[in-house]
């Protein structure tokens with residue numbers, strides 16, 4: 001798509017995991033049909049369990065550097081071992097770096113009198129481009145014990161955007177990371193609209209207030225959807241009151257519905273059922289479309 005502005009980026013987030021966010025995103029994917037999908041929940045990627053992607057390409061991701069000892073230059077002087085404050089170097093016949101412990105600070109390289117240490121890109125994870133029944137999907141897997149700094153999230157989001165442009169798709173639908181840290185900021189910083197999926201619990205309300213503050217900070221319009229709203233009428237009313245005070249639209253309330261659990265177990269989007277949750281999700285989607293496209297056409 002030549003007009004960059006014509007591609008909308010919709011991020012679905014929650015203050016924490018377990019709110020049903022991925023269930024909602026998978027259903028939106030089925031309803032949209034013309035979206036490129038981005039699973040930015042790289043710590044606990046599970047959108048693939050429902051959308052069953054067929055991997056077309058796998059790519060290594062490097063989010064930092066790691067030290068490597070050139071064994072035949074090392075004289076085993078021990079300087080690097082003594083000075084690595086992460087205790088990431090051990091001495092055998094020569095020095096050896098523990099890849100999981102190395103933070104890539106580069107101190108050992110500076111101190112080594114033999115020039116026996118190099119810094120190389122660390123393999124932090126992999127990202128994938130896949131085909132699903134609902135469109136192209138970009139997703140990722142962090143490496144074991146790798147910290148999610150947000151760089152891999154940004155990579156997934158950028159690649160999904162690029163695919164949407166190449167495929168002339170009007171929408172990038174992003175399953176966002178939980179929390180309010182670097183990963184969610186990496187996903188949030190450039191989107192048009194964020195849908196906050198929250199649950200009516202005291203911790204859910206607290207998480208919601210924090211994530212709303214982050215949306216405000218980045219100037220991203222937030223909409224709210226309350227999932228399993230009927231589990232607590234009192235807390236749902238509290239969420240609605242808070243949203244009204246803050247001027248944040250609640251565009252839907254999804255009831256608890258065992259059909260959603262059955263759909264998850266079966267590995268299919270919940271929206272294919274005809275139960276109350278499926279109907280509510282469709283209503284939320286229609287509300288989102290109005291916000292995305294009416295606002296866009298208005299300028």
Ligand code: SF4
Nearest residue numbers: 074075077078080112
């Ligand atoms: S500082 Fe250099 S020479 Fe000394 S043990 Fe470490 S790698 Fe080997």
Ligand code: SF4
Nearest residue numbers: 084102103105106108
């Ligand atoms: S780069 Fe830093 S953390 Fe890694 S081994 Fe060298 S001193 Fe330790």
